[in-house]
Amino acid sequence: xxxxxxxxxxxERYNDDIAEVLExxxxxxxxxxxxxxxxxxxLERAIELSESxxxxxxxxxxHPYDAENYDREFLAQYVTHPKCVAIGECGLDYFRLPERDxxxxxxxxxQKKVFIDQILWAKELKLPLIVHVRESSADCLALLSEHAGxxxxxxxxxxxxxxxxxxxxxNFYYGIGGVLTFKNARKLINVYPKIxxxxxxxxxxxxxxxxxxxxxxxxxxxxxxxxxxxxxxLSDVSKKDLIINTTHxxxxxxxxxx
Numbered sequence: 001x002x003x004x005x006x007x008x009x010x011x012e013r014y015n016d017d018i019a020e021v022l023e024x025x026x027x028x029x030x031x032x033x034x035x036x037x038x039x040x041x042x043l044e045r046a047i048e049l050s051e052s053x054x055x056x057x058x059x060x061x062x063h064p065y066d067a068e069n070y071d072r073e074f075l076a077q078y079v080t081h082p083k084c085v086a087i088g089e090c091g092l093d094y095f096r097l098p099e100r101d102x103x104x105x106x107x108x109x110x111q112k113k114v115f116i117d118q119i120l121w122a123k124e125l126k127l128p129l130i131v132h133v134r135e136s137s138a139d140c141l142a143l144l145s146e147h148a149g150x151x152x153x154x155x156x157x158x159x160x161x162x163x164x165x166x167x168x169x170x171n172f173y174y175g176i177g178g179v180l181t182f183k184n185a186r187k188l189i190n191v192y193p194k195i196x197x198x199x200x201x202x203x204x205x206x207x208x209x210x211x212x213x214x215x216x217x218x219x220x221x222x223x224x225x226x227x228x229x230x231x232x233x234l235s236d237v238s239k240k241d242l243i244i245n246t247t248h249x250x251x252x253x254x255x256x257x258x
Contacts, residue, residue, distance in 0.1 A: 001031040002228065002243055003250040003257065004221040006089075006130065006156050006175055006203035009035050009056065010046040013207050013218055022053065025221040029243070031055055032250075032257055033221055036089040036130050036156070038063040040074060050083040057257060059086035059130055064093040067114040072121065079125060085254040087122035088130030089156060090115055092143075095134045112143065119147040128253050129153030131172075137161040144170065154253060157205055158195075160188035168199045173253055175203040178211030178223060181230045192234050200242075201250045202227050 004025070014021055025033070033053075035046040037060040046058040060078050062070045078084060092111050097104045122129045128151045133140045141163055152171025155164055157179065168174075174195050179185050204211075204227070206219035211226045228246075232239040251257050 001247055002029050002202055002224045003032040003034070003247050004030050004204050004206070004224050005034050005154065005201045005250050005254070006036050006177070007033055007206040007221050008038065008042075008208070009033060009049055009206070009221075010042040010058075011207050018049070021220055021222075022055070025224070028222045028225040030221045030224045033057065034059065034085060034130075034254065034257075036086075037061040037075070038089040039066060040069055040071065043075075043078065047078060047081065047083070050081075057083045057085045057254070059088055060084060061086075061088035061090040061118055061130065062114060063089050064091055064111045064115065064132060065096070067111050070114045070117070072117065079127070082256070084127075085256045086128045086130050086153065087118050087125065088153065089132050090118040090129065091132035091134075091156075092136035092140050093132060093134040094136045108139075112139065115140075116143060116147055119143065119149075122151065122153070123147070123149030126151055131155050132157075133159055133161075133164070137164055140164070141166065144172070148172075152253070154201060156203065157209065158188070160185075160191040162191055162194065165191075165194060168196055171253075173199045173201050173249060175201055176231060177203045177205050177227055178209045178219065180227060180234070181211040182215075183212070189234060192231070197237065197245055198249060200231075200246050201253065202231075202246045 035058040154173040158174040210219035
């Protein structure tokens with residue numbers, strides 16, 4: 001089976017057909033799903049889905065764009081839930097920084113503070129991290145190297161920065177999704193063979209980053225199969241073995257998944 005380790009099924013775009021989305025995924029061999037905790041406002045929907053479907057799990061955390069809404073006390077009431085498998089989606093995102101220098105530094109400072117707190121919280125709870133890295137590789141690498149625990153985590157939607165491969169020694173994995181199928185993803189295509197096979201996991205980031213040939217449409221976990229096919233194309237490992245390996249890796253990282 002395939003595990004979609006990052007899909008936002010709590011997004012309102014799935015409200016009307018979630019059962020059909022899951023059925024299409026299962027028809028393509030995708031049988032487990034992790035909803036990352038990116039927005040506190042949709043966390044209760046993620047928990048509701050995890051309690052309604054045995055195959056759905058979730059994590060708790062705050063995306064860097066919502067750093068100002070970080071409330072560990074609110075999130076803490078959910079981390080002991082049996083379907084909670086990680087802390088995150090947390091990290092650093094410098095793509096949409098303010099224009100004024102003083103505001104830029106304030107935003108970076110806030111993101112770092114919230115990220116560090118979630119790293120330390122995951123370490124305390126002995127849970128892995130789901131990490132968002134966008135135009136912030138150097139700072140993410142430094143903070144994870146300094147603060148992360150033995151449980152490690154996943155670099156969600158791995159951005160092909162080779163410096164981040166150093167984190168494989170700290171039990172970090174690399175989430176590969178639809179971007180790998182994009183024609184302009186030359187950097188990721190070139191770096192992909194350098195990622196250790198025992199550190200690869202598959203994701204979609206649905207409903208975002210829909211793989212070719214469905215770009216422009218809503219992404220779905222069923223498209224994990226397209227990601228696996230592209231991974232096979234770029235390596236000397238068969239699709240069957242890639243699916244076996246990535247599923248084993250995901251279960252090793254997210255230990256609560258059955």
